Amino acid sequence: xxxxxxxxxxxxxxxxxxxxxxxxxxxxxxxxxxxxxxxxxxxxxxxxxxxxxxxxxxxxxxxxxxxxxxxxxxxxxxxxxxxx
Numbered sequence: 001x002x003x004x005x006x007x008x009x010x011x012x013x014x015x016x017x018x019x020x021x022x023x024x025x026x027x028x029x030x031x032x033x034x035x036x037x038x039x040x041x042x043x044x045x046x047x048x049x050x051x052x053x054x055x056x057x058x059x060x061x062x063x064x065x066x067x068x069x070x071x072x073x074x075x076x077x078x079x080x081x082x083x084x
Contacts, residue, residue: 001039001040001081002039002041002042002066002067002079002080003039003043003065003066003067004037004038004043004060004066005034005064005065006034006037006060007033007062007063008034011056014050014052015035015045016035018050019043022039024041025038025043026038034063038066041080041081042070042078042080043079044078044079045060045077046075047076048075054074057074061077065079066082067079067080068081
């Protein structure tokens with residue numbers, strides 16, 4: 001199951017808030033200063049829907065992740081399970 005770890009600071013809270021609105025995503029934490037967002041299948045976010053400026057967007061994965069980045073460009077992020 002893919003997961004991202006989001007630093008528990010106001011700048012990144014839109015990721016956590018949006019994940020909580022999606023029934024297939026699970027949000028836990030904060031623990032040790034990070035929220036964990038996981039989901040079966042894939043985790044997807046779009047920069048503009050989060051209201052992120054590019055600099056914040058490109059820092060969104062600095063907390064770490066489990067899985068594989070399928071797409072992470074200027075506007076879209078998609079993480080999937082690791083491919084064996």
